[in-house]
Each structure stands twice: as C-alpha cells, then as structure tokens.
Amino acid sequence: MSKITIPLGPQHPALKEPENFMLVLEGEQIENATINLGYNHRGMEKAAEERTFIQNMYLLERVCGICSHSHTTCYVTNVEEAAKAEVPERALAIRVLVGELERVHSHLLWLGVAAYEIGFETLFMYTWRDREQVLDCLELLSGNRVHYSINTIGGVRRDITPEQKNEVLKRINFLEERTKYYIKVATEEPTVRARAANVGKLPYEVALERGAVGPTARASGVKRDVRKDAPYLLYDKLDFNLITHDSCDVFGRVVVRALELMESYKLIKQVLNYLPEGPLTVKVPPRIAPAEVVNLYEAPRGEDIHYLKTNGTDKPERLKVRAPTLANLQSVTYMLEGGWLADVPLVIAAIDPCMSCTDRAMVYDRKTDKTQVYDWEDLRRLGIEAYKRKGVDFSKF
Amino acid sequence: MSEFAKEEELKKMLENKFGAGVSAVDIRRARRVWLEAAPEKLVEILKFMKAAGYNHISTITGFDEGENLGAFYHATDNHIMATIKVKTPLSSPKLPTITGIFPGAISYERELEDLFGIKIEGLAPGRRYPLSDDFPKDQYPLRKSWKTADFQAARKSASAKEAK
Missing domain, CATH: 3.30.390 (Enolase-like; domain 1)
Known part of the structure; x- marks a missing residue:
C-alpha cells in the first residue's frame, strides 16, 4: 500500500x-x-514588558482558561520573591485551596474528554455533570467559574468564611464518592481497558528524554511533581501521595488522573481545616529593585515555569512563560x-x-x-x- | 553551609570540571543555582550535567541585554534548578543546538530563532515556531529594539495601501 x-x-x-x-x-x-x-501565539511575553506588575496579573490570568490560577500563582511568586515580600500564611493556604480546586476541575474535564474520545459518552456526561460541583465551589469562593482572580501581588483578594468552608466540604465529599466510582470504571470497565491499554505508548526512557511533565510523565513511571520535588506555597506541610503508573499508555494516564483527584480532595480538606488566622495581604511596592527569579508550579497538566527579570521600574524587564503542554508535545x-x-x-x-x-x-x-x-x-x-x-x-x- | 549541601556539591562539581568555562556560579537561595558559561562549552556542560542527574531542561529563556543577546538554560534534577546563562554578540548571534542531548528542547530553540533571531547551529530544519507564516522574517519581536507600536503602524499603512 x-x-x-x-x-x-x-x-x-x-x-x-x-x-x-x-x-x-x-x-x-x-x-x-x-x-x-x-x-495561538498572542505575544504575551512582549505585552508583559509594556504593562505594570499589577496589570500583568490580568494578562497572565488569560494565558490559559483552565490553569488561570496556575499562571498567576507562578507569576506572583516570582514578583514577591523579587520584591522580597513575606506573604501571610493564610494567603498561601487560600492559593493552595484554589489551586487544588482548579486541578479537580481540570482533571474532571479531561476525564470527560478522554471518555468522549474512547466513545464512552455516558462517562463524559457524568464527569461533566459532576464538574459543575467544583465550578460551583470556585464561584462561591471567587465569584467566577474560570478566571478566579483570587491572587494579587502580596497575597489574595478574598477571604474564606466558615459558611463557604462548609459548602465546599459538602461538595468535595460528594465528589469523593463520585470519583471512587470513576476509579472503579477506569480500572475495571472492559471498554476503557480495551480502548486505552497499549495505546499511545511512551516508555519511561523516552518520557525522560523528551522532557515530559505532569500526569503524562507520571503515567510513564517518572516521579516528577513540583509539589513534592520542590515544594512551594504550603505543600511541604500537607500530606498527599505522588501518583505514578507504569503502564506507559493512555490507560495509565486515565488512572493517574483519576487517582490524583483523590489526592486533591485530601489536600482541599487539609487546607480548609488548617487555614491559619492572619492578614490576607502584605504591601508590595510598585517598583521592584533589579532581580532575577525563576519559579515552578505544578499545574494540572504538569510543570509550569516562569522566569522574571525586574529592573527597578514598575514593569518587568523580561517575563518568560513555559506552559506544560509545550513540554509534552x-x-x-x-x-x-x-x-x-x-x-x-x-x-x-x-x-x-x-x-x-x-x-x-x-x-x-x-x-x-x-x-x-x-x-x-x-x-x-x-x-x-x-x-x-x-x-x-x-x-x- | 550544610543547608545548601547539594547546591554546593553542584557548584564544586562544575568548577572542578570546567574551570574557566563556567563563571559566576552563585547559589542565590535554596534550590536555585545560577551560572554563566561560554557558548562553546554549553553542550559539554549540559552533557556532563545530564549524566549527573540534571536530566530535564525545563525551558530556555532568551534575553536581550543591548550589546548581547543570549539565553538561560534551565536544567533541573527536579529538586535543584540550575540556570545557565550563555551570551552571544548582537552583531552575529548564534548558539549551538542542545537537541543532541535534550531532543525535547527543539521547540524552545525554535523560539530563540523566531523571537530573538539567534541562529541555532545544528537545529533540524522545520517550520517556524511560534510566529505565523506571514510574519516578516527579519523582525524579532522580543528584542528590545522591536516596538509593538511601530509594527502596528507599519501594518496599518500597508493595509491602507492595499485598499487603494
């Protein structure tokens, strides 16, 4: 042929x-x-050089519709490090909370997309229906479903009330039950296995060689998760497991993401019950002395890296964003x-x-x-x- | 110093192995090591670091410092981020490819060519990335001399001419 x-x-x-x-x-x-x-190239890195640090919050939130919190958190961490600001712990806890809710939302969305590609449309309908629960949580906390705008330079913009905490916990408990069912479906349902096993093989060595990140790398047995390897925010104080799978195929990627959902629920509960008292923000001067910083963040799709150079003005000299998909492609x-x-x-x-x-x-x-x-x-x-x-x-x- | 034991170890390892090939090795904080390297030594350094466990290139950040263009290579063993600064003169900017060691870095190198106009020697031929096919080939948007307003004005007058 x-x-x-x-x-x-x-x-x-x-x-x-x-x-x-x-x-x-x-x-x-x-x-x-x-x-x-x-x-989709929009020239954001150039645009960032023409905007002030606070205006860039708005820009960076729009790098991605799903990991909007990931990019702003990575960015503010850089700005705060360059400005030598000590961010209050309560603000860090709220960032972790929103970050994990975002991961739940992203993984549920992906599970639905994967189910749809498999041809298993019932599962797609189920996961997307349940995803509304986590979007409701985010709306409750931030007022928005996708662009949460919870971060600001020096802390977060909104506090969490005890009523909100109870509402979020209620929904997370519901999602936990549903996810147990999805894990059962993902691992035991013969159609999923028949369609996903041995498809899209990525051996361990190749994943390393090509610089794969996130669940894609972890499903090939690569133990790579920024939250564990180089903890940021409060991750060194929280208890969760790094999920890997050694099947190196699409099936492994389904399992890794389904199991990671459970870890995220664990983290959300821990953070909600931890929430230290204190202020939400510290003041950060608009002009930042010359500095160079690089920070990483574990976005739902994997390692997100930002590089920031400041020059003493209120605008960055250079801002570099590398989102996880580019590393995975x-x-x-x-x-x-x-x-x-x-x-x-x-x-x-x-x-x-x-x-x-x-x-x-x-x-x-x-x-x-x-x-x-x-x-x-x-x-x-x-x-x-x-x-x-x-x-x-x-x-x- | 024991606080930064692993960072110190990397610093010593690089200084012993490459001597004058690396300079300004600086541990700026826990898990962050910065250094400068000569462009001709870059591939050798990265090969050595990969063997020592720094087997992931997170990304390559290009920069424009006026007289010099260049790039930061962010290499990591997942715990420590080593940022290697490499400079190249603006008059004839060129850097060697690292795709021989890190094949995954190909998109990052294409970005350097497209956005900074740094010629990557040894990079496999292929379509440009990330700029669109009709973007002028002799303009490099992330250089400091490139102004968005100028580009927009030029495009506006070009489309006005077309309309006539």
Whole structure:
C-alpha cells in the first residue's frame, strides 16, 4: 500500500484548540508524525514588558482558561520573591485551596474528554455533570467559574468564611464518592481497558528524554511533581501521595488522573481545616529593585515555569512563560508513531493539551500526491469502525 | 553551609570540571543555582550535567541585554534548578543546538530563532515556531529594539495601501 500524509487539524484534532499534526501513513498505521504549532501565539511575553506588575496579573490570568490560577500563582511568586515580600500564611493556604480546586476541575474535564474520545459518552456526561460541583465551589469562593482572580501581588483578594468552608466540604465529599466510582470504571470497565491499554505508548526512557511533565510523565513511571520535588506555597506541610503508573499508555494516564483527584480532595480538606488566622495581604511596592527569579508550579497538566527579570521600574524587564503542554508535545509525536490513525484523537487528548497555553491533522497521499482533510466526526467514526473490525464494538455500550 | 549541601556539591562539581568555562556560579537561595558559561562549552556542560542527574531542561529563556543577546538554560534534577546563562554578540548571534542531548528542547530553540533571531547551529530544519507564516522574517519581536507600536503602524499603512 502507498504511503500517504494527512494533516490532522488545525481545527481541533482533539480538543477545540488549534494545532496541526502531519501524519505519514502506511495503510492505517502512522509511520511519522510532525507537529506544527503557533496558531495561538498572542505575544504575551512582549505585552508583559509594556504593562505594570499589577496589570500583568490580568494578562497572565488569560494565558490559559483552565490553569488561570496556575499562571498567576507562578507569576506572583516570582514578583514577591523579587520584591522580597513575606506573604501571610493564610494567603498561601487560600492559593493552595484554589489551586487544588482548579486541578479537580481540570482533571474532571479531561476525564470527560478522554471518555468522549474512547466513545464512552455516558462517562463524559457524568464527569461533566459532576464538574459543575467544583465550578460551583470556585464561584462561591471567587465569584467566577474560570478566571478566579483570587491572587494579587502580596497575597489574595478574598477571604474564606466558615459558611463557604462548609459548602465546599459538602461538595468535595460528594465528589469523593463520585470519583471512587470513576476509579472503579477506569480500572475495571472492559471498554476503557480495551480502548486505552497499549495505546499511545511512551516508555519511561523516552518520557525522560523528551522532557515530559505532569500526569503524562507520571503515567510513564517518572516521579516528577513540583509539589513534592520542590515544594512551594504550603505543600511541604500537607500530606498527599505522588501518583505514578507504569503502564506507559493512555490507560495509565486515565488512572493517574483519576487517582490524583483523590489526592486533591485530601489536600482541599487539609487546607480548609488548617487555614491559619492572619492578614490576607502584605504591601508590595510598585517598583521592584533589579532581580532575577525563576519559579515552578505544578499545574494540572504538569510543570509550569516562569522566569522574571525586574529592573527597578514598575514593569518587568523580561517575563518568560513555559506552559506544560509545550513540554509534552514532543512526546506526542513519539506516541503517535507506530500507532493507528484511529487512535490519534485519543492519544493527543491523553496529554490534556492546552494550545492557548502553548500556543493541527491533514492526510497526504505520497504516491498520488493527494491531500485529504479529516474532520472531527470523520475521525471519530473511523476510530469506532476500526475497532469494530477488531471485535470491540463501542456503539453497543 | 550544610543547608545548601547539594547546591554546593553542584557548584564544586562544575568548577572542578570546567574551570574557566563556567563563571559566576552563585547559589542565590535554596534550590536555585545560577551560572554563566561560554557558548562553546554549553553542550559539554549540559552533557556532563545530564549524566549527573540534571536530566530535564525545563525551558530556555532568551534575553536581550543591548550589546548581547543570549539565553538561560534551565536544567533541573527536579529538586535543584540550575540556570545557565550563555551570551552571544548582537552583531552575529548564534548558539549551538542542545537537541543532541535534550531532543525535547527543539521547540524552545525554535523560539530563540523566531523571537530573538539567534541562529541555532545544528537545529533540524522545520517550520517556524511560534510566529505565523506571514510574519516578516527579519523582525524579532522580543528584542528590545522591536516596538509593538511601530509594527502596528507599519501594518496599518500597508493595509491602507492595499485598499487603494
């Protein structure tokens, strides 16, 4: 059979965000994959140099819709370190709380997306229904569902009242019960295993070599979690486990995220019951003396790193943001190569890509020199049909 | 000093191995080591550090200091973040590729080429990243001399001309 190259994307190959994968196919098997990125480049690093530190809070919150708290927390930690400000512990606790709620929201969202790619739409409906509970918590605490704007330079903007604490605990208890059911589904349900096991393999050595981060790395047995390795905020005082899995495939990535949900609930409860008394903010002068700082943050998708250089004015000299998806995308090409076209959406979705943070698939026939663009529905149908031929019928479930 | 035992160990290791190849090795706080390196020594240093457990390049941050362009290589063993500063003259900015040691760093190096105009020697050919295909090839937005307002004005007059 002749080799064909197909472009997948830029119109959402997995999630509704632009990235392009050029896939060289030998039949239905992928021989080579290359990624094209940059469709979402907004020049934020340049924009940050023209804004004051406090204006940048607003900008940085919009690096990503899901990890909005991750980026601002990483950014304020840098600003505060450069300004040598001691942030009150209560503020740090609230940052941890919102950070973990954000992780729950992101992981539940991903679990739904993964279920959808698998063809298991009931699970998708369930997880997204339950995700509303955590979004309600965030709205209760911050007034917003996604851009919480809880951080400010020197602390946090809102306090937590005992009533809010009880409301959040009530919802977290409900989610804990639901997540136990999801873990059961993820680990015991034969359809999930049949569809996800041995798909998108990323061996331990390759994960290290290509610099994978977050749940993608941890599902390949790499013990890498900034919260454990280099604790920030209050993580050194909190009790939680680093979750890894050694199956190195999409199945492992499902399990890691499902189990991490339980750890996040544990953290949320600990923080809510800990909340030290004290002020919420300290004053930080608008102008910051020349300094260079680099800080890391474990975002839901993995290690987020910011570099900040100050120059004595109220604006940064240089701000660098590296979101986790950029670190993970080099692993995706490896996962795709040798795999099947039908698995592409699932494999891409399995790293939980976020293009707005980071920044497309088309099929090309080398012999006939023809290009064909597959849309989302085509790819899904192709995936379900390919598995039907192998004896796994998802349309029955 | 025992507080920074691991950081001291890294400092000693690099100074013993590379001598004048590394300079200004500075432990700024727990888990943060900063150093400067000569560009020709960069690949060798990173290879040595990778063997010593610093097997993850978190990212590469480009910078513009006026006369010099350059980059910070953030290498980590997950616990200690070692930031290696490498400078290159603005007149002919070039740095060696590190993709031979860290294949995952390819996007970071493309960023240096696209946003700072630093030629990465040995980088595999490929599409530009992150700027769009129609962005002028001789403009490097993250250089200090590049002003957003100038670019917007130029684009506005170009589209006005097109309209005529």
